[in-house]
Amino acid sequence: MSHVRSRFDKPADEMVVKYTTSLPFDKRLYHEDVRGSIAHARMLAKQGIIPPFDALEIIRGLLEVEIEINDGKFEFKPEMEDIHMAIEARLKEKIGEAAGRLHTARSRNDQVATDLRLYMKDVIIWTLESIKSLQSACVGLAENNPDVIVPGYTHLQPAQPVLLAHHFLAYFEMLQRDKERFTDCLKRTDVLPLGSGALTGVAYNIDRAFVAKELGFSSISRNSLDAVSDRDFVVEYLAAASLTMMHLSRLSEEMVIWSGAEFGFIEMDDAYATGSSIMPQKKNPDVAELCRGKTGRVYGHLLGLLTTLKGLPLAYNRDLQEDKEAIFDATDTLLMSLKVVSGMVETIKIRPEKMLKSVDRSYLLATDLADYLVKKGETFRNAHGIVGRLVSHCIKEGKTFSELPLDEYRRFSPMFDQDVFGITVVTSVDSKNNPGGTARDRVEQALAEAKALLSGS
Numbered sequence: 001m002s003h004v005r006s007r008f009d010k011p012a013d014e015m016v017v018k019y020t021t022s023l024p025f026d027k028r029l030y031h032e033d034v035r036g037s038i039a040h041a042r043m044l045a046k047q048g049i050i051p052p053f054d055a056l057e058i059i060r061g062l063l064e065v066e067i068e069i070n071d072g073k074f075e076f077k078p079e080m081e082d083i084h085m086a087i088e089a090r091l092k093e094k095i096g097e098a099a100g101r102l103h104t105a106r107s108r109n110d111q112v113a114t115d116l117r118l119y120m121k122d123v124i125i126w127t128l129e130s131i132k133s134l135q136s137a138c139v140g141l142a143e144n145n146p147d148v149i150v151p152g153y154t155h156l157q158p159a160q161p162v163l164l165a166h167h168f169l170a171y172f173e174m175l176q177r178d179k180e181r182f183t184d185c186l187k188r189t190d191v192l193p194l195g196s197g198a199l200t201g202v203a204y205n206i207d208r209a210f211v212a213k214e215l216g217f218s219s220i221s222r223n224s225l226d227a228v229s230d231r232d233f234v235v236e237y238l239a240a241a242s243l244t245m246m247h248l249s250r251l252s253e254e255m256v257i258w259s260g261a262e263f264g265f266i267e268m269d270d271a272y273a274t275g276s277s278i279m280p281q282k283k284n285p286d287v288a289e290l291c292r293g294k295t296g297r298v299y300g301h302l303l304g305l306l307t308t309l310k311g312l313p314l315a316y317n318r319d320l321q322e323d324k325e326a327i328f329d330a331t332d333t334l335l336m337s338l339k340v341v342s343g344m345v346e347t348i349k350i351r352p353e354k355m356l357k358s359v360d361r362s363y364l365l366a367t368d369l370a371d372y373l374v375k376k377g378e379t380f381r382n383a384h385g386i387v388g389r390l391v392s393h394c395i396k397e398g399k400t401f402s403e404l405p406l407d408e409y410r411r412f413s414p415m416f417d418q419d420v421f422g423i424t425v426v427t428s429v430d431s432k433n434n435p436g437g438t439a440r441d442r443v444e445q446a447l448a449e450a451k452a453l454l455s456g457s
């Protein structure tokens with residue numbers, strides 16, 4: 001019978017053991033658990049709470065257990081409640097009675113909260129790095145295609161020309177805010193709960209600051225009840241992850257649209273596309289589609305955990321064990337998505353001629369024509385009306401703006417002159433020369449700033 005069941009008359013029902021164990025998934029925390037236990041054992045010896053020799057034995061034993069797990073030689077026994085119990089039980093097999101001193105002045109409640117925070121701190125760092133890689137991919141695309149012009153859309157209807165670089169730098173900005181959110185959430189994750197005991201603190205002269213230093217935490221928690229029972233730092237990560245996935249999903253959606261034959265603006269690299277089992281001609285953007293699809297899954301984990309937490313009285317409740325599968329799946333999904341989408345963006349083939357053709361055909365310069373009339377003295381509202389009628393005329397005639405002779409222009413307004421033909425997609429783009437606009441100078445500057453941010457952050 002498990003060593004925590006001495007007050008029971010019989011072992012737990014087999015089904016109950018299966019239902020309550022977290023070992024199959026929380027074994028991922030073994031490294032954090034060993035790290036936490038070593039720091040705890042060191043502190044206990046330093047404070048004279050356990051004999052130094054026992055602490056040495058415990059540390060040696062824990063390192064051996066970690067190696068066993070690393071090497072796949074550790075036997076994960078299904079009757080163990082979680083990774084914390086499994087490691088302690090194995091430690092006992094290895095070093096005997098001294099193992100029993102490790103859990104002095106500690107509860108699994110502050111132990112698991114510590115392990116999870118250690119794990120999350122690493123994950124946040126990896127997340128920041130992965131977001132940076134995707135930002136670099138966006139910057140690379142912008143840099144390699146400085147003059148490429150693409151139709152900008154609103155309502156997915158062609159709106160005004162923009163630089164492709166400006167378009168991808170928009171994603172750079174979203175990702176920059178995502179990084180800020182993760183960096184912020186790291187601050188609140190970086191707090192040591194160990195020393196909170198089960199819920200009240202512990203009745204030993206422990207040194208929490210020492211443990212915090214050993215484990216690299218910036219501070220220690222101020223309230224034991226709170227420290228063992230909240231998982232708001234995980235919720236924050238999931239919320240930040242949801243926003244990042246939302247951004248990835250929007251980018252993915254766009255790549256799906258752009259790679260469609262009707263658009264043909266981009267082509268996925270063969271290594272990032274899939275085929276069809278029946279239609280030999282197909283080249284499908286499954287990576288982008290799956291990223292879009294997996295976004296819902298991360299949102300689901302956010303809502304799932306919020307719901308788990310909402311009814312919990314202080315302090316620890318076993319419901320909290322439900323945080324782990326959510327967090328592991330969400331972190332795996334986010335990190336993998338960031339990696340694969342970076343690869344997709346890095347290898348995308350741009351089809352500038354297709355983009356230009358589309359820019360030409362869709363009256364994207366209509367706003368520029370209106371602005372032209374305004375600069376000649378027309379009010380904007382009148383100019384809007386004039387160009388609207390002009391567009392309607394062109395559509396009926398099957399002509400583009402550049403194919404329309406000047407005398408036809410003049411039928412709509414006498415203000416039109418020869419210089420109207422000087423309006424091109426390039427002058428259109430360059431005329432948006434304000435901070436944040438798509439003019440080539442501005443985008444060049446934005447690109448330099450993005451690169452500086454990447455090398456600095």
Ligand code: ARG
Pocket residue numbers: 022026081082108109112316318320321322
């Ligand atoms: N497996 C548990 C969890 O993940 C560890 C803490 C168990 N504490 C307890 N009092 N049963 O939350």
